[in-house]
Amino acid sequence: MATNGKAKNLETFMKQQLEGAQKRFEGLEQEAGKVLKTIKARSRGPAREVEKFLGQINADALLENRKVKELGRKATQVGSELRKRLDGIQTRAVEAVGVASQAQVKELNKELSRLSKKLDQILPPSVKKVTPRASSRVSAS
Numbered sequence: 001m002a003t004n005g006k007a008k009n010l011e012t013f014m015k016q017q018l019e020g021a022q023k024r025f026e027g028l029e030q031e032a033g034k035v036l037k038t039i040k041a042r043s044r045g046p047a048r049e050v051e052k053f054l055g056q057i058n059a060d061a062l063l064e065n066r067k068v069k070e071l072g073r074k075a076t077q078v079g080s081e082l083r084k085r086l087d088g089i090q091t092r093a094v095e096a097v098g099v100a101s102q103a104q105v106k107e108l109n110k111e112l113s114r115l116s117k118k119l120d121q122i123l124p125p126s127v128k129k130v131t132p133r134a135s136s137r138v139s140a141s
Contacts, residue, residue, distance in 0.1 A: 062068050094101050100108065 091101070
């Protein structure tokens with residue numbers, strides 16, 4: 001019987017603790033709801049200001065602005081200068097590796113075509129049929 005009374009006391013104690021925890025949890029939920037409403041209310045003002053500011057920005061007006069035009073010119077100049085530098089670096093890299101550039105390959109192909117025409121004029125027709133030239137050429141691509 002003593003264990004039955006202790007079990008009943010433990011059950012009562014646990015119920016009280018659980019009810020207390022549920023009340024505290026409900027209080028926290030209510031407080032969290034209030035905080036959320038406050039945050040939403042505070043964010044409406046700045047959001048409206050941002051929308052108003054964005055509405056005032058006009059792309060056409062920006063493009064006609066003197067400073068924007070100046071920045072555009074500077075960006076174009078920097079871009080072309082960068083392209084020149086990159087072309088120079090590419091040329092030096094190709095020279096350092098010892099590989100022919102595209103321009104050199106094209107020039108070599110022109111020279112091969114010229115020499116091939118001369119050979120066609122010199123060689124008899126029977127030799128021309130035996131050796132296909134087109135498949136052995138280097139492409140400039």
